[in-house]
């Protein structure tokens with residue numbers, strides 16, 4: 181490759197097998213994750229009598245329908261069937277599967293990195309839109325539909341049009357109580373839920389460099405909520421430190437060669453971006469959503485917006501049961517949820533526990549760690565005790581109330597402060613009212629029984 | 644999947660922005676096998692949409708249609724209901740790809756043209772080759788990725804297409820593996 185290139189272009193070029201005259205490129209896929217929802221794709225394969233082309237590059241995980249309580253016996257036959265179907269398909273095709281009883285089980289976008297399956301420079305697909313999470317490692321990760329899942333299973337390749345590249349640079353530094361979730365919801369509010377449609381995003385700048393891998397994953401995870409194909413961060417010493425020694429990461433001589441290679445994957449100094457966005461980190465306050473799209477986000481210090489501004493806002497406010505012009509702070513919530521591939525890693529749980537320690541939640545809620553290994557670590561650190569002492573329920577790992585497929589639902593009309601990624605109508609249950617925010621902000625909402633600014637609650641506490 | 648060039652059908656309007664895939668099909672229906680038919684799940688929890696939809700095959704919607712999850716079930720619901728084309732200023736990326744894989748046209752149009760369609764009722768004709776919609780004597784152009792246009796017209800199946808490239812895939816795999824062995828997952832026992 182000649183001339184200056186972006187991180188995205190470098191990784192893309194490594195995977196392009198060929199390109200047709202109409203622009204469609206055939207891409208090699210390094211990692212393919214499947215979950216219970218992939219049953220349509222396996223059915224297609226079976227219809228055509230095809231086998232999985234590369235079982236060694238395909239990994240299954242039970243997450244979307246995973247029960248978070250009473251795992252030994254699943255009462256709902258539909259849920260039982262979905263999980264059994266994945267486990268059977270995985271076994272039949274010789275795919276490693278992190279099943280319900282596996283100590284490594286968890287949400288696909290949490291366990292990929294945790295197991296060292298997600299590494300820099302690779303291309304990762306999964307039939308789940310938040311596959312963008314894996315870009316935190318300098319990989320290209322994006323979600324695909326069932327037909328494409330079947331195609332990857334059968335060929336280990338995928339047809340793709342090359343997206344344009346947008347850089348989002350976050351300058352300065354973040355204040356206390358402000359994190360990756362606030363940065364993400366902030367840019368989505370500014371550019372819109374389709375603001376990055378057709379783009380791969382590279383996150384850069386001092387704020388991004390200072391983020392831990394977990395923060396970078398949260399940031400990349402939400403790329404899809406701004407419409408982006410994927411989000412990426414250039415690999416650096418933080419990335420290498422996270423990965424070294426992980427079960428599926430390269431080891432020995434391979435590790436040294438890999439590490440050297442991965443550090444070349446930064447955008448060249450003069451690389452051109454199709455769009456450049458600059459954000460000042462100092463200006464970011466903790467963010468909450470007020471509506472039914474992730475773009476409906478405001479600093480917690482703001483007011484419920486004027487409904488006359490658009491049909492969408494009117495409809496969203498009616499669904500959410502909010503009155504324009506009132507402060508967001510103090511809006512009573514009925515329950516809280518801490519979980520999902522966006523915010524259920526160990527640092528997320530620590531951030532929530534730092535707020536909840538020694539305090540009581542005024543409303544009920546559940547805490548579902550992102551993986552069974554995160555759960556074990558949190559228990560070792562005593563975080564489970566903090567949540568339980570505050571009055572929240574500590575449950576097993578899975579997608580849980582992010583999507584409600586396992587039966588963890590918000591009741592109609594109930595308001596939930598949630599660390600998840602989608603405040604869509606009915607996402608957490610029919611008629612559920614979801615406010616998205618960071619784990620620390622959800623903890624603050626639990627303590628206040630209402631939307632609250634976490635910052636005063638953090639004063640004098642170790643962070 | 645069979646290809647198509649022209650379609651004539653009744654227009655329905657869903658004048659909402661950000662119609663996400665959770666609205667198109669709520670998660671609770673997604674464990675059903677496709678053979679069960681997904682049409683009755685379409686916009687199940689958006690009852691205000693139902694009256695407009697009956698008998699329509701062309702859906703005119705607001706910006707960012709099909710945003711959200713990768714669930715292809717959202718497309719199954721539209722297709723099984725009888726929708727052949729969705730016309731909107733923008734689409735969720737994954738939704739649009741899923742649509743094309745099921746013969747459903749995601750026709751992107753300028754917001755100005757959307758306004759011209761806003762009061763259109765009755766029948767419209769879609770010309771996939773010209774990328775135009777004819778309705779009530781007016782012609783409205785739409786945008787479609789050329790690769791997707793070919794796929795819709797020819798009803799191509801990607802797995803069959805890719806099969807023709809097996810030699811290229813095999814030689815790519817070999818060269819790539821030699822060049823970047825660390826791109827293959829390590830094994831726990833090697834660590």
Ligand code: SF4
Pocket residue numbers: 243244287288289308310520521522578579580582583601
């Ligand atoms: S936690 Fe939610 S967003 Fe993440 S993979 Fe599961 S369902 Fe998808």
